[in-house]
Amino acid sequence: MQIQRRTPSQWQPKDPLNQYEGMALGLISTGSFPAIVATADMMLKTSGVKLIGYEKIGSGHCTAVVRGGIADVRLAITEGIQMAEQSGHYISSSIIARPLPNLEVVLPIGSRLGEWLEQKNPSRNSNQAIGLLETIGFPAMVGAVDAMLKSADVQFTAYEMIGAGLCTAIVRGSVANVAVAVEAGMYEAERIGELHAVMVIPRPLEDLEQTLPVAKCDLVQPQPLQLPLNLKETVKEVVELPEMVEISIQAPLENQ
Known part of the structure; x- marks a missing residue:
């Protein structure tokens, strides 16, 4: 009788987040919302990472969370720290290599992972x-x-x-x-x-x-007034007015 041995990987329950094995998380915290947005913009434009979102914990503390390959996350965090320090509002940063599924399920990170694969060619909005x-x-x-x-x-x-x-x-x-x-x-x-x-x-x-x-934010633009196409201009009838009669009014005599 042969006994089939199970590998350690077979002991773990299957989780859809395991397809992101080998990825890393990067977190940068600043004391200003404009600073964290500029930091996230720098990380996105200098490395192939995905911006998961922001975590605001009060007292002005904001954290940007990015995900990607370990090398990409390290490069993004390095460039992000420089941007945050230039703004004067840098607080802290961290890199989590190969996070376990339990960590991503509890933190507000896994909600956007499913959208990652759907957005293969993100477009730039260069006009605004x-x-x-x-x-x-x-x-x-x-x-x-x-x-x-x-x-x-x-x-x-x-x-x-x-x-x-x-x-x-x-x-x-x-x-x-x-x-x-x-x-x-x-x-x-x-x-x-x-x-x-x-x-x-x-x-x-x-x-x-x-x-x-x-x-x-969906801005509602004012719509121009549209007139019906079958609107026809009507010609007004000319009405003749009666001739004016000149009336002389005599002023009353003053009391003697």
Whole structure:
């Protein structure tokens, strides 16, 4: 009688996440939402990683989570750290090589893994830029948005609050308009309250836009008034008015 031995790999239950074996997770944390968006943009444009999303834990702490091959994740984290340090809001970073399925199921990471294979050719949106302006205090952000909208042809699409009084306004438009708008918003934010961070992203990738509130904002454009095609112009009938009769009015005599 032969006894069939099972290999250690056969002891583990099958999990769809095992198809990503050999991949790694990269995490970078900053103290500003514009800083983490710029950091994520840098990681996406310098390495073949996938941006899973952001984790906001309050007090202004934001973490970007990327996934990919170990070499790609290491390169992305290296470039991301440099960008975060340039912004002055870098906090910490970590690389998890070959994470177990249990870790990915519990963390908010595995929800977008199924979409990875479906997006084989992500497209670039080169016609629009994203501007992010972060203030300490809501009134300063509202005032900055008002100044941005009045100074350039941009659209205010969303705002993000990450705790510690930090509010970020997100605008979209051409690169030149966004740059002008952000500059005007900076002066207004400093006049009202306190400016915390600003970022202009010229050509965001589709992967980045899907993780931002701006990607979910559907702006309703005003529709032009449409007249019916069978509308005919009617000719008005000319009505003759009666001749005016001149009437003389004699003024009353003054009392003697």
